[in-house]
Amino acid sequence: RVPLLQAAGKNNSFNLLGLSEAELKEQFVRGDGPGGQATNKTNNCVVLKHIPSGIVVKCHQTRSVEQNRKIAREILQEKADLFYKGEDSDVFKEKKASEKKKQEKKRRAKENLERKKHFKEMQQLHKK
Numbered sequence: 001r002v003p004l005l006q007a008a009g010k011n012n013s014f015n016l017l018g019l020s021e022a023e024l025k026e027q028f029v030r031g032d033g034p035g036g037q038a039t040n041k042t043n044n045c046v047v048l049k050h051i052p053s054g055i056v057v058k059c060h061q062t063r064s065v066e067q068n069r070k071i072a073r074e075i076l077q078e079k080a081d082l083f084y085k086g087e088d089s090d091v092f093k094e095k096k097a098s099e100k101k102k103q104e105k106k107r108r109a110k111e112n113l114e115r116k117k118h119f120k121e122m123q124q125l126h127k128k
Helices: 065-088 090-127
Strands: 024-029 045-050 055-059
Touching: 024 065, 045 065, 055 065, 065 090
Parallel strands: none
Antiparallel strands: 024 045, 045 055
């Protein structure tokens, strides 16, 4: 899972809640999934827990522990922000905007399909 604001192209996370290292519990565990021996023998999967809220994030997107730590912190920061701010959170607003954009795209595709069907029907009528 890519952090939502990063996926939206918004690298500034200045409105998100800050997390202190004292509030976090970090573990390195063996990853799972495809990858065979490279995945099964290394402890590069990061499990990060925010103690006050109880939110747990598991990140095993790359082979690098440092990159996984960074990504896990970004995801945890977004989840904690959503947990504490609710609908006022930038993450929530970005999710809603993305859903709305997706629905609009779906609606336009449906309209386009209807137009094509109608056009084909009209062609059939004119041929007869």
